[in-house]
Amino acid sequence: MTTVTLDTVQSHKESFLTTYVFSMDHKMIGKQFLIASFLMLFLGGCLAMAVRWQLGFPDTPLPGGTLLPETMVDEDGFMLPEFYNVLFSMHASIMIFFAVIPLLNGWFANFVLPLQIGARDMASPLLNMISFWFYVLAGIIVLSGFFVEGGAAAAGWTSYPPLSALAGMGQTLWIIGVMILGFSSIMGSINYITTVFKLRAPGMAFGRMPLPVWAIFITAFMTLLATPVLTTAMIMLLLDNAFGTSFFLPELIVSGELTETSGGKPLLYQHIFWFYSHPAVYIMIMPAFGVVSEVISVFSRKPIFGYKMMVGSLISIAGMSFIVWAHHMYQSGLNATAAKFFMFTTIVITIPPTILIFNWLATLLGGNIRLRVPMLHALAFLSMFMIGGLSGLFLASTYGDIFFHDTYFVVAHLHYVLFGGSLFGIFAGTTYWFPKAFGRMMNQRLGQIHFWLTLIFFNLTFFTMHFLGFAGHMRRIAEPMNYPFLESTQGLHTFITISALILGASQLIFAFNFIRSIFRGKEAPANPWDANTLEWSVKNPGHGNWGLSVPIVYHGPYEYSHPEVLEDFLPQNRHQSGII
Amino acid sequence: MKEDGYSGWWFPPNISANYGQTLDQGTAIITWVTMIGGIVVIGLMLFAVIRYRYRPDRKALYLHGNFKFETTMLVLVTVFTLGGEFFVLGEISEGVWDKIKYQAPEDAMEIEVLAEQFAWNIRYPGDDGQFGETDNELVDEENPFGIDEDDSAAEDDVVTRGLIHVPVNVPVKVKLRSKDVIHSFFIPVLRIKQDALPGETIDVWFQAKETGEYHLVCAELCGLGHTTMKAGFVVEPLEEFQSWLEEKSEE
Numbered sequence: 019m020t021t022v023t024l025d026t027v028q029s030h031k032e033s034f035l036t037t038y039v040f041s042m043d044h045k046m047i048g049k050q051f052l053i054a055s056f057l058m059l060f061l062g063g064c065l066a067m068a069v070r071w072q073l074g075f076p077d078t079p080l081p082g083g084t085l086l087p088e089t090m091v092d093e094d095g096f097m098l099p100e101f102y103n104v105l106f107s108m109h110a111s112i113m114i115f116f117a118v119i120p121l122l123n124g125w126f127a128n129f130v131l132p133l134q135i136g137a138r139d140m141a142s143p144l145l146n147m148i149s150f151w152f153y154v155l156a157g158i159i160v161l162s163g164f165f166v167e168g169g170a171a172a173a174g175w176t177s178y179p180p181l182s183a184l185a186g187m188g189q190t191l192w193i194i195g196v197m198i199l200g201f202s203s204i205m206g207s208i209n210y211i212t213t214v215f216k217l218r219a220p221g222m223a224f225g226r227m228p229l230p231v232w233a234i235f236i237t238a239f240m241t242l243l244a245t246p247v248l249t250t251a252m253i254m255l256l257l258d259n260a261f262g263t264s265f266f267l268p269e270l271i272v273s274g275e276l277t278e279t280s281g282g283k284p285l286l287y288q289h290i291f292w293f294y295s296h297p298a299v300y301i302m303i304m305p306a307f308g309v310v311s312e313v314i315s316v317f318s319r320k321p322i323f324g325y326k327m328m329v330g331s332l333i334s335i336a337g338m339s340f341i342v343w344a345h346h347m348y349q350s351g352l353n354a355t356a357a358k359f360f361m362f363t364t365i366v367i368t369i370p371p372t373i374l375i376f377n378w379l380a381t382l383l384g385g386n387i388r389l390r391v392p393m394l395h396a397l398a399f400l401s402m403f404m405i406g407g408l409s410g411l412f413l414a415s416t417y418g419d420i421f422f423h424d425t426y427f428v429v430a431h432l433h434y435v436l437f438g439g440s441l442f443g444i445f446a447g448t449t450y451w452f453p454k455a456f457g458r459m460m461n462q463r464l465g466q467i468h469f470w471l472t473l474i475f476f477n478l479t480f481f482t483m484h485f486l487g488f489a490g491h492m493r494r495i496a497e498p499m500n501y502p503f504l505e506s507t508q509g510l511h512t513f514i515t516i517s518a519l520i521l522g523a524s525q526l527i528f529a530f531n532f533i534r535s536i537f538r539g540k541e542a543p544a545n546p547w548d549a550n551t552l553e554w555s556v557k558n559p560g561h562g563n564w565g566l567s568v569p570i571v572y573h574g575p576y577e578y579s580h581p582e583v584l585e586d587f588l589p590q591n592r593h594q595s596g597i598i
Numbered sequence: 599m600k601e602d603g604y605s606g607w608w609f610p611p612n613i614s615a616n617y618g619q620t621l622d623q624g625t626a627i628i629t630w631v632t633m634i635g636g637i638v639v640i641g642l643m644l645f646a647v648i649r650y651r652y653r654p655d656r657k658a659l660y661l662h663g664n665f666k667f668e669t670t671m672l673v674l675v676t677v678f679t680l681g682g683e684f685f686v687l688g689e690i691s692e693g694v695w696d697k698i699k700y701q702a703p704e705d706a707m708e709i710e711v712l713a714e715q716f717a718w719n720i721r722y723p724g725d726d727g728q729f730g731e732t733d734n735e736l737v738d739e740e741n742p743f744g745i746d747e748d749d750s751a752a753e754d755d756v757v758t759r760g761l762i763h764v765p766v767n768v769p770v771k772v773k774l775r776s777k778d779v780i781h782s783f784f785i786p787v788l789r790i791k792q793d794a795l796p797g798e799t800i801d802v803w804f805q806a807k808e809t810g811e812y813h814l815v816c817a818e819l820c821g822l823g824h825t826t827m828k829a830g831f832v833v834e835p836l837e838e839f840q841s842w843l844e845e846k847s848e849e
Contacts, residue, residue: 100822174819180796181779181821268797271737271777273715284780284795318650320658324668349782351795354699365679372675375639382646384659389647397647401640408632416695417617418625421609421789424782424817489604490786492817495825503602503610503786503813579658586657 032561040151042143043561047150048129049455052448054154055120060529061161062112067522069105072097072496074515076508089169102496103172104188108163110175111192114302115199116157118436121444122305123203123241124153127210127234129455130447133553134228136219136569136591138562141212145205152202160195163188174494176295179266179287183258190260197252200245207238207245219552221571226590228551228575229322230447232329233308236336240297240304244340248294251287258282288350292343300339302436303403304332306443307374310396313446314378316549317393318385319586321576324377331370331377338367348419357416364414371407375400386579386586390547391465395446398473402438406431409484424494427487433480445469445528452532453546454553458539464531471524478517482510548587551575555591573598600810602787610786613833615767615807618789620694631682698790702803706771709762712743713774713781713794716823718814719743720762722843724754737777756847760829765839766809772802782818785831793818806833 041047071080080086083095090101097105128146132139140146163170171192173182182189214235218227227235257263258279266287267279315322322328344352344360378400387393409431412418422428452460491504498504498511545554552571556563569591577588577597588594602610609625612618650658710721710729719742723729730745730752737744742759745752764770774783776794783802784791787810792802816827834842 099825103819103822103824172822178780178819181819184779269734270779270796271714271734273778274738276734276737283797318658321660321662323661324663327663327668327672349791350780350793351798351800354695357699358695365684369676369679372679373672376671376675379639379642379646380663382643382650384661385646385650386652386656386658387647387650388652397643400643404639405636408636411628411632412625415624415628417621417698418628420698420791421621421625421786423791424784485607488608490602490610490784492784492815494819497825500826501813501815501828503604506604576662579660581657581660 040147042139042147044128044132044140044143044146045455045563047146048125048127050150051120051124051128051153052455054150054157055117055125056529056532058112058116058157059121060525062109062117063522063525065105065109065112067519068097069102069109070515070518072102072105073498074512074518076497076499097496099496100172101169103494104164104169106494107172107174107177108160108170111160111171111196113436114175114298115196116153116160118302118440118444119203119298120153121448122303122440123206123234123237123301124150126230126305126309126447126451127206127238130230130451130553131210131234132213132217133454133556133563134231134551134575135214135217135222136552136564136571137213137217138564138568140209141216142209145209149202149205149209152198152205156195156199156202159191159198163191166191176288176291177255178291179255179258179284180270182255183267184272185259190256193252193256193259197249197256200249200252203241203245207241210234210238211242219568219571222552222590223571225326226571226574228308229311229325229328230305230308233305233311233332236332237301237304240301240336240339244294244297244301247290248298251290251294254290255287285347285351288347289344292346293340296343296346297336297339299435300335303440303443304335306399306440306447307332309443309447309450310399311374311378311381312551313392313396313450314381314400315576315578316450316547317388317390317396318382319388319578320381320385321578322377323380324373325574325576327373328377331373335367335370338363338370342367345414345419348416349423354416361414361416368407368411368414375404375407391460391462391469392446392450392547394466394469395442395449398469399439399442399446402434402442402476405481406434406438409434421490422487424492425487426483426489426491426493429493430480430483430487433483437476437480445472448532450547451553452535453542454556456536456539457542458535459542459546460535460539461531464527468524468527468531471527472521475517475521475524479514479521482514482517486510486514545589548585550577550587550589552590555589600808600812602810602812611808612787612789613806613808613810613812614788614790615805616769616803617694617697621789624694698803702771702801703769706769706803707765708771708773709764710743710773710775711762711783711794712777713783713816713820714742714777715779715821716816716827717760718762718816718827718829720758720829721745722756722758722846723751724756724843724847726751726754730755742777754847756843758846761832762814762829763832763834763839763842764806765836766806766833768836769803769805772804774800774802779820780818781816781820781827784815784817785812786815787812791817809833809835 079095080097083091166187168186170188254265258265264279264282266284267282269280270277311322342363345364348357412422544557555569571590572593579586712719728751730749732744733746734744774794776796781794788804790804812831814829814831
């Protein structure tokens with residue numbers, strides 16, 4: 019064990035630039051990820067509102083539409099179909115790559131992981147800083163697509179060739195941006211893995227690690243193994259798009275002209291892309307599994323039920339996530355026998371998440387449940403993720419998928435998992451760790467209002483979309499009223515749009531509460547939730563986290579309501595004879 | 599005459615004579631299973647939250663788990679998931695997936711569907727039942743398939759744009775192709791969907807049991823005109839179909 023003295027910890031002076039901009043402190047980098055990703059979340063949300071406006075009120079010009087350039091709207095402010103394609107493509111890309119993944123794997127991982135294992139910082143603070151700035155660079159490149167000729171990427175977040183390979187500058191920038199973001203993820207994941215292996219505080223055995231650490235640690239392995247595959251796909255797509263190769267392109271006839279491409283396979287891209295993107299689906303939610311486990315245990319005042327089973331489930335999800343990718347491709351022209359194999363693996367991968375859900379329920383039963391704001395979000399996560407998982411069954415069956423594939427049913431399903439799951443998990447964790455990150459409490463009343471509005475209007479918006487799916491309503495079409503069999507869905511669309519607008523507006527309450535609490539919130543005690551994990555033992559979050567020496571860990575993180583302890587919690591660094 | 603209208607909370611009309619009914623039954627079973635599963639879990643959660651709400655004078659149960667209970671749970675979940683889902687997805691469907699993807703009847707009527715940005719081209723082989731040779735070099739506005747006029751089999755080929763007619767109660771096999779990007783062949787009333795890949799020919803088959811005017815749409819994002827890419831899909835008695843085809847071949 020190396021002891022770092024107070025002197026070395028506080029020896030170097032920090033300027034404004036090194037404290038807030040090019041910081042190498044893991045807490046500051048975590049907060050940078052938080053703020054940057056929230057800005058992206060806001061932008062992605064605005065794009066979604068525009069998409070919904072087009073579908074809900076196709077006969078009314080986009081509000082403020084006349085201010086947009088003529089590549090996006092016509093002279094009366096009505097949206098052009100090509101801009102609609104840009105909107106949903108960029109909405110999904112921003113939400114997935116620049117909001118959900120960095121919030122879970124940038125904000126939580128950076129802020130929480132070192133604090134919970136009793137480390138003074140990440141194994142490589144420099145790599146950590148570079149990782150954040152690669153994320154910023156990637157974001158700037160992808161967003162700059164809005165300002166080039168032809169507009170930003172419009173081939174969906176999956177960007178299937180030949181469509182993406184034939185597209186213009188905006189798409190090229192998208193490919194480069196996603197590639198650079200991949201580097202950021204890889205750097206981050208190496209750092210998280212090394213930190214967990216090397217920098218745990220004395221006594222912090224693997225079996226005593228809090229579940230958020232486990233979840234981030236396991237996710238980092240998925241990121242490390244899967245992201246290089248995505249990078250490969252992006253390099254090949256970039257060559258096809260900008261340098262005339264044909265990895266994914268056979269001979270084509272595009273607007274009457276024979277292309278010079280030959281010999282490529284469009285399906286190859288889908289295999290490579292989903293080989294990354296199915297593990298990525300779990301990269302987008304697994305840290306939230308950990309966060310929610312922590313929050314449920316803390317606010318139930320009860321040990322998490324089946325700790326080892328939880329860790330085992332997370333590991334098996336991570337392992338199996340690499341052999342289910344082609345269930346996104348049942349109707350793609352994939353060999354039908356191969357599809358049966360992927361249906362089998364997809365059925366098997368439902369088992370560990372079911373175990374997680376049962377363990378969360380078992381943790382709640384017999385608890386002493388405090389419904390504070392983080393807990394409300396965690397419970398919403400549990401129930402909404404459950405619905406999202408169940409609706410996945412319709413799509414997991416090879417033949418159920420025939421009808422529902424590429425309809426609004428998929429849109430409903432993925433929003434239940436990514437919004438109902440990941441985003442509620444992000445709200446749970448952000449409201450939970452806010453006091454540690456900013457030293458102040460968030461306003462509880464505003465938090466409750468935001469939670470209930472979000473829960474209600476989220477369901478009104480997205481549950482309704484299942485019925486559009488049943489109607490056979492295709493995704494990604496700007497003018498459903500072009501189709502006689504969809505004409506009577508206009509009422510439903512208008513209803514969804516109104517719900518979505520209220521859902522969007524409700525997020526402003528969160529934004530207001532968040533910003534106001536940073537400056538004006540009630541001062542937070544060191545351990546506001548009476549929790550056990552090490553981050554709450556940091557009194558004065560400065561450089562290096564703990565003063566003289568890092569804490570010593572005496573027992574596991576979930577010793578709540580122990581009969582031999584007076585209080586209903588027992589911090590990991592507090593020694594109590596007989597409890598290990 | 600039937601149409602493919604929106605029916606409210608459930609599927610549009612189902613005119614499939616072969617596997618479409620099985621698909622809807624399978625979906626109905628999955629719907630019941632998932633609804634019950636969802637209600638039980640969310641109900642249990644709400645019960646726990648209300649029954650075990652915070653009281654300052656009470657301490658929660660100190661329980662880290664129970665090896666026997668957890669193992670039993672794991673076994674039960676595994677058996678239920680694998681058994682239940684294989685029953686629903688495997689047995690009930692009686693290999694419906696294979697039927698859809700592989701087992702087109704020998705005597706099916708063949709047509710060719712060629713997707714392009716943003717239209718559906720359809721080719722009927724005509725009386726000889728043979729498609730004429732095609733060549734990508736010959737493709738132009740007038741000849742979307744690039745049919746080689748020198749080939750004798752090509753003489754009676756009939757090409758339409760944006761309109762498919764098929765006879766009722768006759769199995770139809772579609773040879774699906776694409777010129778440019780990926781499209782997806784989707785006829786909601788037949789519960790059929792298959793992506794069209796450039797450079798590949800993929801077989802799709804169906805059999806319609808009710809006459810009417812329906813639609814074929816594109817379900818895969820294919821570019822800026824994706825939102826307009828549809829074709830009329832008309833199911834009619836065999837005689838009417840034949841006279842329509844004759845009429846078309848004279849044009």
